[in-house]
Amino acid sequence: MSAAVLVTGATGTTGGRTAARLLAAGHRVRAASRRAAPVPGADPVRFDWYDDTTHGDALVGTDRVYLVPPVGDPDPAAVMLPFLRRARAAGVRRAVLLSASAVPEGGPAVGQVHRALPELFEEWAVLRPSWFMQNFTGDHAHARSIREDGEILTAAGTGRVGFVDADDIAAVAAHALTGDRAPGTDLVLTGPEALSYDDVAALVTEVTGRPVVHRHLGYQGMRDRLAALLPAEFAALLAGLDRAVAEGAEDRTTDTVRRITGRPPNSLRTVLEREAAPAG
The missing domain is CATH 3.40.50.720 (NAD(P)-binding Rossmann-like Domain)
Structure with missing residues (x-):
């Protein structure tokens, strides 16, 4: 066996x-x-x-x-x-x-x-x-605030992220685990485009019919909001990641998903249409 x-x-x-x-x-x-x-x-x-x-x-x-x-x-x-x-x-x-x-x-x-x-x-x-597209469709804080309040709260400003579909991560993982040769390196995985949270809010609104806006809280506002829910050190870490996004740290795309799996990565629109529940 x-x-x-x-x-x-x-x-x-x-x-x-x-x-x-x-x-x-x-x-x-x-x-x-x-x-x-x-x-x-x-x-x-x-x-x-x-x-x-x-x-x-x-x-x-x-x-x-x-x-x-x-x-x-x-x-x-x-x-x-x-x-x-x-x-x-x-x-x-x-x-x-x-x-x-x-x-x-x-x-x-x-x-x-x-x-x-x-x-x-x-x-x-x-x-x-990169950040998961499923953050906007599952049980993540962003998905909950979209459903409950019609808003996405970040400290990311107009910074862009190459959000990636968890299905694409799994496809790369399966190849890496079972391919004839292991990659032997690190693989940065993104979707096909880098989007700001304003872009995301507009796309969620369009696909679901639920009006959604992006509210930029700034680092301190985001840290304080998260600290009410999480340990202070971890809240500061997460707010700091958003601040790095605002400064351009995640504004990139890679060809890794296509190179490893032989097909292009899924777009956020595709994932929202597949997974996000419509308004009402």
């Missing part, structure tokens, strides 16, 4: 889509989540980054792993690197890490895992997607 791909975060935004693509292509998948939630066609397995008693069983029969870092942890390397060393000893030969376009190798948080990955595995890739 062929070895399986372990997909961490298998019920999440990219993990679930990656597992589905792998299964559709005929690969065995061990779907890892904290509650071992059923994933059709996969072998569910309980996995918690913070409970190393779950790590050994998750690795049984696997030779490749898709790594979704623990959400909101400012130092994910503390739990991820011991697991990755254990994975290598257990026979895992390829690892694909989900990072972010805003986090370079050696940077904060998952950037430290990015730096260590090539030393641990000969076959590896780091996916660095």
Whole structure:
């Protein structure tokens, strides 16, 4: 029997889509989540980054792993690197890490895992997607404020972002996990165009029929709003990412999705038409 791909975060935004693509292509998948939630066609397995008693069983029969870092942890390397060393000893030969376009190798948080990955595995890739298009359609704060208040609140000003479809991230992840050769590099993933939040609000209005506006709060306003919901340090980090957008840090597009998958990345309009509920 062929070895399986372990997909961490298998019920999440990219993990679930990656597992589905792998299964559709005929690969065995061990779907890892904290509650071992059923994933059709996969072998569910309980996995918690913070409970190393779950790590050994998750690795049984696997030779490749898709790594979704623990959400909101400012130092994910503390739990991820011991697991990755254990994975290598257990026979895992390829690892694909989900990072972010805003986090370079050696940077904060998952950037430290990015730096260590090539030393641990000969076959590896780091996916660095831009902001998700699903932030406007799912359970993200932007999607909720669109539905509840008809507004998107940011500190991004007129800065532009190459928003990317989570389906495209999953398509690249599946290729990176199962292709004859691992990419052996980091891959910055974007959609086909860079858009401001004003552009996004106009597009959501057009597609859904729900009037939506973008409200620019500025760094301090955004930080204070988030601090009411999140730890102060994390709120400052997120507001700082918006400020970087305002300064042009994410105003770019790449050809990575097309180059890896052979097809162009999906547009935000396509994703909104597929996933956003109409007004009323």
